[in-house]
Amino acid sequence: MKIKKFWKPAVLLAVIIFLSLYPSSKLPKVPLFPHVDKVIHICMYFVLTLFLVRPFQTTGARFPYFYSVLTCAIVGGMLEICQAVFTTSRSGSWLDEVANISGAILGALLFYTYTKRIK
Numbered sequence: 001m002k003i004k005k006f007w008k009p010a011v012l013l014a015v016i017i018f019l020s021l022y023p024s025s026k027l028p029k030v031p032l033f034p035h036v037d038k039v040i041h042i043c044m045y046f047v048l049t050l051f052l053v054r055p056f057q058t059t060g061a062r063f064p065y066f067y068s069v070l071t072c073a074i075v076g077g078m079l080e081i082c083q084a085v086f087t088t089s090r091s092g093s094w095l096d097e098v099a100n101i102s103g104a105i106l107g108a109l110l111f112y113t114y115t116k117r118i119k
Contacts, residue, residue: 002059009051013075016044020079023089041096042103045072049107065108069101076100 049068056064077097084092 005055005058006052009048009055012048012051016048016075017079019044020083021087021090023087025089038095038099041076041099042106045076045100045103046107046110048072048075049104050111053108053111065112069104069108072104072107073097073101076104 049072052068052071053064056067061067077100080092080094080097080100082092083090
């Protein structure tokens with residue numbers, strides 16, 4: 001069954017959803033530098049993309065890199081909307097979504113470059 005190939009990205013996605021909707025007041029306040037949250041968004045969606053490409057490839061998807069980035073963009077956008085609508089200590093941000101998409105694109109580019117060098 002093809003859905004079983006997505007268990008690792010599903011677990012990672014559950015962690016991302018939990019962290020995205022967790023009250024910010026309960027998170028540690030360690031501002032290393034301004035806009036450190038954007039770097040965190042880039043890293044989370046970078047890793048999520050790395051976890052998504054291979055399952056899309058193994059299921060025979062025609063454009064696995066595109067589908068991985070698209071999935072991250074949709075999930076990231078939906079989470080930003082959820083933060084704005086359903087939480088009181090979080091706010092949705094277009095800049096966070098830009099960071100999400102940037103991380104996804106970087107992840108897809110790295111995966112593509114790495115796998116092409118190996119072959």
